[in-house]
Structures are given as structure tokens and as C-alpha cells.
Amino acid sequence: MATAAAPTPAHVAPPPEPPDAPRPLRPPSRVPRAFWWMVLPAVAIFFVFHTLPVLQGIFFSFTDYAGYGTWQFVGLRNYLNLFGNDRIAHSYLFTFQFAIVATVLTNALALTIAMGLNARIRLQTTLRGLYFIPNVLAVLVVGYVFNYLFSNSLPVLGQALGVEWLSTSILANEDLAWLGIVVLAVWQACAFNIILYLAGLQTIPGELYEAASLDGASTWRRFRSITFPLISAFFTINMVLSLKNFLQVFDHVIALTNGGPGTATESISLVIYRGGFQGGEYAYQTANAVVYLVVIIVLSLAQLRFLQSREVES
Amino acid sequence: MSDTVLRRKVTGTPSRSGRRLRRRDLAEGKVSWPLTILLVLGSLTVLVPLYFTVVTALKTPAQLGGAGFGVPESWTWSNFADAWRLTNFPQAAGNSLMLTVGALVLTLLTNSLVSYAIARQMAHHKVFKGLYFYFVSALFVPFPIIMLPVVKLTAQLGLDNQIGLVLLYTVYGLAFNIFVFVAYIKSIPLELEEAARIDGASTWAVFWRIVFPLLAPMNATVAILTVIWVWNDFMLPLVILSQRDDLTLPLTQYVFQSQFNTNYTVAFASYLMQMAPLLLVYVVAQRWVISGVTRGAIK
Numbered sequence: 001m002a003t004a005a006a007p008t009p010a011h012v013a014p015p016p017e018p019p020d021a022p023r024p025l026r027p028p029s030r031v032p033r034a035f036w037w038m039v040l041p042a043v044a045i046f047f048v049f050h051t052l053p054v055l056q057g058i059f060f061s062f063t064d065y066a067g068y069g070t071w072q073f074v075g076l077r078n079y080l081n082l083f084g085n086d087r088i089a090h091s092y093l094f095t096f097q098f099a100i101v102a103t104v105l106t107n108a109l110a111l112t113i114a115m116g117l118n119a120r121i122r123l124q125t126t127l128r129g130l131y132f133i134p135n136v137l138a139v140l141v142v143g144y145v146f147n148y149l150f151s152n153s154l155p156v157l158g159q160a161l162g163v164e165w166l167s168t169s170i171l172a173n174e175d176l177a178w179l180g181i182v183v184l185a186v187w188q189a190c191a192f193n194i195i196l197y198l199a200g201l202q203t204i205p206g207e208l209y210e211a212a213s214l215d216g217a218s219t220w221r222r223f224r225s226i227t228f229p230l231i232s233a234f235f236t237i238n239m240v241l242s243l244k245n246f247l248q249v250f251d252h253v254i255a256l257t258n259g260g261p262g263t264a265t266e267s268i269s270l271v272i273y274r275g276g277f278q279g280g281e282y283a284y285q286t287a288n289a290v291v292y293l294v295v296i297i298v299l300s301l302a303q304l305r306f307l308q309s310r311e312v313e314s
Numbered sequence: 315m316s317d318t319v320l321r322r323k324v325t326g327t328p329s330r331s332g333r334r335l336r337r338r339d340l341a342e343g344k345v346s347w348p349l350t351i352l353l354v355l356g357s358l359t360v361l362v363p364l365y366f367t368v369v370t371a372l373k374t375p376a377q378l379g380g381a382g383f384g385v386p387e388s389w390t391w392s393n394f395a396d397a398w399r400l401t402n403f404p405q406a407a408g409n410s411l412m413l414t415v416g417a418l419v420l421t422l423l424t425n426s427l428v429s430y431a432i433a434r435q436m437a438h439h440k441v442f443k444g445l446y447f448y449f450v451s452a453l454f455v456p457f458p459i460i461m462l463p464v465v466k467l468t469a470q471l472g473l474d475n476q477i478g479l480v481l482l483y484t485v486y487g488l489a490f491n492i493f494v495f496v497a498y499i500k501s502i503p504l505e506l507e508e509a510a511r512i513d514g515a516s517t518w519a520v521f522w523r524i525v526f527p528l529l530a531p532m533n534a535t536v537a538i539l540t541v542i543w544v545w546n547d548f549m550l551p552l553v554i555l556s557q558r559d560d561l562t563l564p565l566t567q568y569v570f571q572s573q574f575n576t577n578y579t580v581a582f583a584s585y586l587m588q589m590a591p592l593l594l595v596y597v598v599a600q601r602w603v604i605s606g607v608t609r610g611a612i613k
Binding site for chain 1: 344346347349354357359360361367380381382427428430431435438439442453454455457459461462463464465485486488516521546547548549553571574578582588592593603609611612
């Protein structure tokens with residue numbers, strides 16, 4: 001997965017000269033027909049169920065379509081209306097705040113735990129197995145369990161400890177509810193990132209550390225000069241995928257707060273879902289989705305460029 | 315010493331890692347016990363919510379209250395029976411299972427084939443290289459932009475059911491699966507394929523008889539990720555399915571939430587019943603799951 005940047009043993013294929021080719025006169029770029037048949041059905045189906053909906057979405061974002069009945073072109077009106085809309089502005093603000101905090105926390109925690117799990121410890125296999133468990137559980141279902149913990153168990157603990165802000169459910173608190181969503185998201189996402197970082201750490205030859213400790217390098221120094229540069233490709237891919245996934249947060253919100261209290265934790269996905277399916281705002285929300293698509297692509301590319309330029313540097 | 319060996323056997327640590335551990339002990343010093351203890355404590359963040367789910371599912375409503383971490387005074391198995399009836403568990407579980415198996419089989423059979431063609435031809439032909447980027451770029455298209463149009467599309471085509479979902483999972487998995495399959499296939503030497511061709515095998519035969527079996531490790535990785543995804547997915551079934559009879563396990567938790575709100579113990583029994591199947595499979599196959607996912611990451 002991470003290997004966009006990792007060098008795969010570049011397999012340089014010989015010039016295509018299929019052994020069954022009768023004449024050497026064949027143009028060199030001739031692809032055996034079977035290969036076309038292998039990809040054509042997939043391309044067709046992918047186009048119909050993925051690309052076409054994207055194009056349709058973009059198309060309808062310039063109309064006043066409600067999801068049924070007739071429609072007319074309205075130009076950029078949907079897009080212009082998006083800007084004055086407080087609810088949508090707030091959903092972007094919430095989603096970004098959540099996604100940035102969750103991305104940073106997830107990667108910091110996952111890298112730390114992965115380094116621990118890669119060190120000389122007992123119960124290594126068992127511990128690795130335990131830390132991966134959240135990844136095999138459904139976010140929605142775990143979210144309902146966390147919901148109970150946040151709204152019933154934690155307040156009891158908070159009262160016993162005399163901690164004011166914990167004494168009531170944080171999910172019912174407009175300013176704190178997003179933290180609950182961060183906790184659930186980080187808890188769940190760490191599992192997968194730990195495994196990816198572990199995979200990265202295992203590609204580092206142990207001799208490097210031996211040499212470094214002979215030179216008297218401190219733990220921090222070894223991390224800065226060996227570990228981090230050598231897993232930077234994994235760091236890049238984890239950061240980009242985390243941010244992209246967290247920007248699409250949906251199940252977490254449904255399970256914990258359902259967007260509340262009020263609209264305090266409505267994510268962009270939730271607004272599109274609600275407005276599009278229940279609010280008769282089909283065209284308006286597809287315009288929102290188009291903006292959202294652009295935002296995600298721009299952010300991912302920017303992040304990729306920035307992180308990869310640092311990779312080269314180190 | 316024999317104690318640790320025994321424990322290692324019990325926990326299923328492969329002997330290879332045991333050897334590596336010992337070699338490293340000699341080279342770099344002792345096992346770090348403080349770190350081990352720290353990590354064990356950290357793993358409680360995973361175990362405690364699971365423990366909480368189990369004990370709550372076994373309580374009566376009267377035993378709830380307080381922080382809720384106490385052991386139930388008596389085990390109330392009737393919660394499971396109630397949850398079973400309320401959510402129509404057999405049907406939902408059957409639906410989830412059918413979806414998961416369907417998506418799994420179709421994904422393995424098709425995604426590897428498409429990846430093979432792309433991996434072997436992208437160096438020779440621009441179209442295949444273009445297709446690679448076309449599929450992989452879908453990784454960055456957020457689902458909400460497809461959501462509204464695709465729901466209309468599946469409804470019009472009569473695919474707002476399990477068959478449609480299986481198809482969508484297979485199609486939407488392509489982006490990521492092509493990414494990992496192609497990298498893996500490129501590392502497989504061509505010689506075997508060429509030998510088979512000289513013996514007269516067609517391209518199809520080469521794929522099914524030579525390449526597909528060689529893909530076993532990557533198939534395992536893709537299989538694991540697909541199963542986890544489909545079994546747990548909530549959003550796609552939520553928007554696509556139109557019949558109550560088609561509900562999947564995560565969807566039933568959502569649909570019955572209002573009834574659960576007054577009945578936490580039954581709700582937790584129901585949550586546990588959704589988590590249990592995959593959790594059990596994972597506990598049994600833990601080592602393969604982790605090495606499978608790791609392989610997907612390195613290739």
C-alpha cells in the first residue's frame with residue numbers, strides 16, 4: 001500500500017515479443033487481445049458506477065433538481081448559495097478541526113506504539129494482535145458502546161473525582177462533543193496505522209541502530225536520524241490517507257452525537273446525506289459535494305507534495 | 315526458561331521470531347520489561363471497552379448504573395434471545411454473510427485479473443498506464459459526491475438490493491486493490507509465464523493456472539481487508555438498500571437504536587452479536603491477518 005514511493009524491484013519487461021508471434025514484423029506495442037478483454041468489462045462497470053455518478057453529480061450541481069420532477073439550469077447559483085450558508089460553513093469548520101486533530105493524534109500515537117511493538121519486548125505477537133482489534137470492529141457499533149461510556153460511565157467517574165467538565169456527558173456539551181468523536185476515531189484508526197508503521201519499521205536493518213549506538217547516539221537522535229527518515233514514505237501515506245478518511249467522517253458522528261447537540265458536530269458527509277436524501281436539496285448538496293471533492297483532492301495533493309519534498313530532503 | 319518457551323507456544327509466536335529475539339538479546343541487550351509493561355497497560359484501552367461490552371450484555375437493567383465496569387451478579391443470557399428476536403438476527407446475519415462472501419469472491423476473481431492485465435501491459439501501452447491512474451485516482455474521490463447519483467442509478471436499474479451492493483463493493487474496491495496487486499505482480503518474474511506460453515498456453519490459461527496461484531499471499535491480504543470492510547460497512551447499505559428484509563447487521567443496530575435507547579442491556583447483547591463473528595475469526599487467524607495486512611503495506 002505504501003509503495004508509491006518505495007522502490008519496487010523494477011521489472012523491466014523485454015520488448016513484447018509474444019512467443020506465439022508468428023512474424024517478427026508485428027509492431028512492438030501490440031498488446032495481446034486477451035489483455036483488452038481482461039480490463040474492458042471492469043472499465044465499463046467502473047465507469048458506470050463510479051465515474052458516471054461523479055459526472056452526473058457535477059452536472060446536477062448546476063441545476064435546481066430536487067431529486068425528482070423537472071429541473072432547470074441555474075448556473076452557479078448553488079455554489080454561490082453555499083457560501084452564505086452558516087450550517088454548511090459550520091460543517092466544514094467542524095470537519096476540518098476534527099480531521100486535523102485526529103490525523104495528528106492518530107499518527108503520533110500509532111508511530112509511538114509501533115516503535116514500542118517493534119522493540120525488544122515480551123508478548124510481541126500477542127500485543128500486536130491486541131492493538132489491531134479495533135480495526136476488525138464496525139465503527140458504528142463500537143460508536144454506540146463509546147456513546148454509553150461517554151454519556152453514562154464517564155460522568156460517574158467525573159463526579160467521583162470531582163472533575164467539573166466530566167461530570168456531565170461530554171456528548172451533550174456543544175464545546176466538547178467533538179472531542180468524543182476524536183477519541184473514537186483515533187481509537188479505531190490507530191489499529192491500522194500501527195500495522196502500517198510496523199511494516200515500515202521492519203524494513204529498517206538492525207545494523208544501522210547497532211552502528212548508531214556504537215557512535216553513542218541518543219534514543220532521540222536515533223529516531224531523528226535513522227527511524228524517521230527511513231519510514232518517511234510510510235509516514236506520508238499514513239498522513240494523507242488518515243486526513244482523507246477523517247474528512248469523510250460519518251459513522252462516528254451518527255453513532256455518538258447524530259450531529260448534535262444542535263448542529264455542533266454535523267460533518268460535511270452528514271450534511272450532504274441529510275440535505276440530499278431528506279431535505280430535497282439534491283442539486284444544492286451535489287454542489288456541496290463537488291466543492292468537497294475539490295477540497296479533498298487539493299488538500300491531499302498539497303499534503304503529498306509537502307511531505308514528499310521533506311522525504312527527499314532527509 | 316521453559317516457562318517462557320511454553321508461553322510462547324501458547325501465544326502462538328512463531329519460532330523464527332523467538333530466534334530473532336534471542337539473537338538480538340545478545341547483540342543489543344535484554345528484553346525491555348518497562349516497555350512491555352507500558353504496552354500491556356496501553357492495550358487496556360482496547361480491552362476495556364470490549365470487556366465493558368461483554369459485561370453490560372450480561373446484566374439486567376437493574377444491575378446497570380454507576381460506571382458500569384462491575385461484573386454482573388448473575389449472567390442474564392435472555393438479553394441475547396431478546397436481541398436475536400428484536401433485530402431478526404438470523405436474517406440480518408445471513409444478509410451480511412451473503413454480502414461479504416459475494417463481494418469477497420467477486421473481488422478476488424476480478425480485481426486480480428484486471429490488475430494483472432494492467433501490471434503486465436502498462437510498460438508497453440499508454441492506455442494501460444492511463445487505466446492504472448484512472449482506477450487509482452478514485453482513492454481520492456469522497457463517497458458523498460457519488461452517493462446521491464448512484465442511489466438513483468441503482469434504483470433505476472433494480473440494483474437497490476444485495477446484488478447491487480456486491481457489485482458496488484467489487485467496483486469501489488478496485489482503486490485500492492489495483493494499487494496493491496499491481497505492485498505485487500510487477501515483482502513476479504516473467505519467466506514462468508513465458509515458459510507456459512512456449513508450451514502453448516493462452517493468456518487466460520497463463521493467468522488462471524500460473525499467475526493466480528502465485529498471487530495467493532496478496533489475495534489473502536485483499537481478502538482480509540475486503541471482509542473487514544464489507545462486514546462492518548454502514549454507509550453504503552444505508553443509502554442503497556430499500557427493503558427492510560435486506561438489512562445488514564450494522565444497519566439493524568442503527569434501525570433499532572430508538573428501541574435500544576430504553577433497553578441498554580439488550581442493545582449491548584446485539585452489539586456483541588455483530589462484533590463476535592469477525593472477532594472470533596480474527597482471534598483464530600490473528601497471525602495471518604496481521605502478516606497479510608503488513609504484506610499489503612510493504613509491497
